[in-house]
Amino acid sequence: MHDEHLRATDPAVADALSGEVERQNDTLAMIASENHVSEAVLEAQGSVLTNKYAEGYPGERYYGGCEYADEVEEIAIERAKELWGAEHVNVQPHAGSQANMGVYLAMLEPGDRILSLDLTHGGHLSHGHPANFAGQVYEVEQYEIDPETGYVDYEALHDHAEEFDPDIIVSGYSAYPREVEWETIQETADAVGAYHLADIAHITGLVAAGVHSSPVGVADFVTGSTHKTIRAGRGGIIMCDEEYADDIDSAVFPGMQGGPLMHNVAGKAVGFGEALRPEFQDYAEQTVANAQALADRLQEHGLELVSGGTDNHLVLIDLRPSHPDTPGKDVEEALEEAGIVLNANTVPGETRSAFNPSGIRAGTPGLTTRGFDEDACREVADLIYEVVDAPDDDAVVAEVSDRVDELTDEYPLYGDDSEGLVFE
Template structure:
């Protein structure tokens, strides 16, 4: 399959043909393999255009109307537009769109509410918590005293009784709800109730479900959490970056925690691309997309279960599916390698209540390409054929090429 760069990338080909070939190689990889990493998606050409715009040239430390650099009149308009679109999309009183990533958004949330040494209750890393939820390798685990709650061994669902008991025992300054591998909706109202009972702030790390929230395909944490941290890529289908939503009473603290406390100049080209993505996410077309993402994830989970994999929690409410491939005779890391060789790109994750690794995959990108439940059933069958017998890798790779050929991520390139 021939792939090309955008017309404006001709300058790159002339100036740096080596890098141009690298970009073409990545476009070819994305176009001929199945992108099943739950945190990835394909942005629209409009988002890509904003990312490659002259706004990349502008230094704009500070906020609209209060910058530390001159010449910010136009980028102020861009940031205000992104903020207003985010507020309207999620029903939030305040939005900060400057965070460079989901992790930097969480860092700013902690900086706004906590002091070093404060106790924080969050989902344990071995049960699906993020690095920013207390990993000793991360700022969170070094600066704060994290206590981890978990999921029930039998159901795989968050152990609400344990959450309440740990909150009462440790009286945390903040409670974090959110996960990188939990496929079910989180009960934000429950977490709000517990936070109120022990006088804690509630921080929702909604990096994964926020796109489904935008498309009305998942419950919103905004009415319940003091601060909502999120990414603008993943299901939301925007540029790689972060954002923070909160009430007006915390707006100044959040803004100061982002700039100047945790980061410097805003990336105005990325903020413009975020505004484009928020605008796209406010359409009925995006809502239909979000519903299809969930339908595809459920179809994929059902297909994997029918092929003999153990799907955690018995299914999914979101774009995420996590599964144990060991019934087919392979561990998670081996399975990921075999599937990658067959052109099916995904991640591994820790399976709770043990040290084994399972598979973590998502349907956001393949749904953007236009695939539906029929294709999910085919993907599940390809999974099983490869994991049951490594000799099937080459044949599966050809089938993946044929499948992706009918669903190009950027038609016409």
């Protein structure tokens, strides 16, 4: 990382950023919604486009001097269309939550009805939680995961939709380890006359690479984050058919945002370009293979996984059957002390507080970017289990920490000798 100007003018911030580089290098990022972007994406996001106001859309800006901003946004849009096969793409949402907000604002009136997955079962705040704008502006009811199987109960979802009569059904989840049946949910939406919004925030990259089925061309609207499995600039994206293009664009600007973050749009464009290369297919396939290796080894240790495994980039561990007296937050904190960063997470049928839940969620996107394979992920599973089994044992945590140090040295990040798929 090059920070000579920052260090000369603001050493306090420079020190904090240097510390963050060191933290990322020296820990295993296993929060399922995190990843490591390439240095090219970092350069684009730190570019002079941060200086430019570009309210409006390419060719229709409210300010002059936007010829290069237009060029960058058009590149991002065209690459996104190629990646996901969408008719229309808006790359301006600042985050996945704003992408969802754009769809709601375009298609719903205050008080309209949203049917979405409960947050404690793997949904997202922006799908209608009472603490979020969506839950405050719209009438929301939520469906659940079958606690016995760990899968979406599509029949129950259909029955709930017929009873509730929603205006929009939201699919796509934050802590769901299985492939989503987009067509089944679309059939339900059609049956009750509702729109269908598929939020692929976590799996944008997996969908782009074809290792997870795509809702594009199935659901009415597809939203996502651009910084998770797709490894592009931080932000959100909305995809839809051409018939909804004007409504969506007007909802994003001027409906809910002013000037787009053009430096982030540049990061999106660069990351999308990387995802169009053949090696990204290898990355996505390896991410899923690594998650499945992680899942299998955790189960060999006797840990119970929600749904019994994974089809995607994450595993969700229910600690109650094997470690009933160990809440997820205790494990999260002990693992972070050891250099493995993941998060405590609610599980279907949760019996504890959402702030100190019964599960932990672990993902493989970041590890795979560093170059981890199945064998390395199996070893990480061994280390996770050691801490789960003894989170208060300082000697165990220290021993795991030493091995994490060895792994981060073996798979360096942002270094000349990195073995990661992006940073070679």
